[in-house]
Amino acid sequence: MSAVTRAYPDVKTIPLARRVAAECVGTAFLLIAVVGSGIMGDRLAAGNAGIALLANSFATMAALYVLIEWLGPVSGAHFNPLVTLAMASRREIPWAAVTPYFVAQITGGIAGVALADLMFELPAFAWSQHARASAGQWLGEFVATFGLIGLIWTCSRVKPGALAALVAAYIGGAYWFTSSTSFANPAVTIARMMTDTFAGIRPADVLGFIVAQSAGAFVAVRVFSWLLPETSRPE
16 A cells, blocks of 8 residues: 655655655555544444445545555655565665654554544554454465555556556455455554454454565565566666
């Protein structure tokens, strides 16, 4: 769930504090969209999980597109530690910015969960009881993250103007074609363990998701850096 600095070449000239603030705000709004739409969809669907997931996926897709367009020109709109690592490995952002981005993304995600829960008159934080621990779901997270990082790695070079729409559409689709509903983001995963709602994940299941996501991102960088070598980058 993210954009990438390459789509906005002037991002590197923006002071780091502003970029970090944008990452925090953007990740917060992303979690507000994910958790808030999950709560609303679950309540209105009257027990129909398919309708709830449909509402959740469409709201997330729309919000993600807007957030990338809105905050991409400031920070690159990563909203995802794995995207930040991938972009640092490609020298799109300096390695010195990685830790501040991580802190902003995780902090923003946790704040977004609290705001979403409070809007629906729930406790700001409650450990999730939603079990997500199967091998199939770990594979789903590997696939979802592999596709997301591969998409960003490639399209940030060849179709940067379409990146917001492509990322949003991919995540919206991946809600449905992956067994895990496509978290594909460690910051989102950590935040979602703190809400005992439709979008939650048990704390005990977080590590498995993050390992699968990290593996998917690593393989995607290796594969797509081979498919689209640095020397083939369009100028």
